[in-house]
Amino acid sequence: MKDIMENLLEVKKLSKTYKNGRKALDNLNFNVIKGEILGFLGPNGAGKSTTINILSTLLQSDNGEITYFNDAGLSIKDIKKQLGIVPQELAIYEDISALQNVKFFASLYGIKKSEINERVEDALRKVGLEDRKHDRPSTFSGGMKRRLNIACAIAHNPKLIIFDEPTVGIDPQSRNHILDSIKNLRDEGATIIYTTHYMEEVQQICDRVIIMDGGVVLLNDSLDNILKYYSNSNYQIRVDKQINPEVLDEIRKSSNVVEVNQKSESEVIFSMDEESAPINSVLEILIRFNLNIVSITMIKKNLEDVFLLLTGKRLRD
Ligand code: ADP
Numbered sequence: 318m319k320d321i322m323e324n325l326l327e328v329k330k331l332s333k334t335y336k337n338g339r340k341a342l343d344n345l346n347f348n349v350i351k352g353e354i355l356g357f358l359g360p361n362g363a364g365k366s367t368t369i370n371i372l373s374t375l376l377q378s379d380n381g382e383i384t385y386f387n388d389a390g391l392s393i394k395d396i397k398k399q400l401g402i403v404p405q406e407l408a409i410y411e412d413i414s415a416l417q418n419v420k421f422f423a424s425l426y427g428i429k430k431s432e433i434n435e436r437v438e439d440a441l442r443k444v445g446l447e448d449r450k451h452d453r454p455s456t457f458s459g460g461m462k463r464r465l466n467i468a469c470a471i472a473h474n475p476k477l478i479i480f481d482e483p484t485v486g487i488d489p490q491s492r493n494h495i496l497d498s499i500k501n502l503r504d505e506g507a508t509i510i511y512t513t514h515y516m517e518e519v520q521q522i523c524d525r526v527i528i529m530d531g532g533v534v535l536l537n538d539s540l541d542n543i544l545k546y547y548s549n550s551n552y553q554i555r556v557d558k559q560i561n562p563e564v565l566d567e568i569r570k571s572s573n574v575v576e577v578n579q580k581s582e583s584e585v586i587f588s589m590d591e592e593s594a595p596i597n598s599v600l601e602i603l604i605r606f607n608l609n610i611v612s613i614t615m616i617k618k619n620l621e622d623v624f625l626l627l628t629g630k631r632l633r634d
Pocket residue numbers: 335336337339340341359360361362363364365366367368
């Protein structure tokens with residue numbers, strides 16, 4: 318069981334307007350709970366990078382407050398020591414070994430000499446590169462380079478790791494490997510903010526999801542709740558004759574039905590307000606109007622549909 322939920326990060330009323338007058342963040346509020354993988358989603362221009370750059374201390378906000386690690390008195394230096402940022406672009410040296418790469422980045426964090434080797438080995442193990450540690454990245458696949466990029470960002474054992482789209486342009490097998498590494502990091506105690514364009518990834522690894530657009534949070538809830546709440550089940554029923562408008566009207570009136578649409582002459586699509594609501598009433602209406610049921614198909618909404626519903630945009634637009 319999870320411990321009592323503790324905030325690792327609290328963001329209050331964060332605002333940012335760029336010099337060109339573009340308002341990127343508009344009183345943004347959210348928190349990050351210790352031990353979770355938080356999926357951070359939004360269409361292009363939503364304000365994700367701005368938020369992440371501010372959280373990473375690379376950019377200053379105009380207004381607002383961020384409390385890191387439950388301690389309002391931390392200096393930027395203290396904060397940086399406990400943050401791991403995995404950038405989208407590779408930041409590794411091709412011509413030194415994987416181990417030397419991680420060691421170099423770890424040394425920037427002032428890790429003690431006596432500890433550095435252990436930390437470096439541990440980071441390489443966490444991303445599954447211990448067998449290739451003496452090889453140069455120039456001999457690595459794209460996915461392995463990405464994993465090395467992660468190892469470089471985590472050797473100082475950060476409490477909070479921010480991933481900025483770490484799987485863009487990666488083949489499915491390597492992608493799964495990266496996702497497994499990220500779950501491992503969480504299971505070993507890190508807290509993670511994960512930005513991505515891929516809904517399947519969010520459904521695969523995230524505990525909670527924030528969807529933002531126009532510099533504000535549109536939705537902030539656990540993945541389970543989002544799918545439960547928004548994924549009312551849709552059914553498509555085909556019958557053997559034409560469906561008349563009066564039949565559709567009757568279906569609209571029946572209990573638990575929230576939406577009815579005619580797909581074709583003999584097909585109707587309707588959604589129930591709960592995932593497992595009985596559809597007997599709809600079937601009864603069809604039978605009462607002498608329509609024989611030919612097929613019933615259940616269509617479930619996924620996170621992509623929820624995203625479209627809230628932002629009016631496809632994530633990959
Ligand atoms: P996302 O990462 O979700 O795509 P961004 O945070 O990059 O969104 O951008 C949010 C808004 O701020 C957009 O309207 C974008 O055009 C604007 N913006 C981002 N960076 C800059 C910048 N350096 N100068 C001016 N406007 C910017």
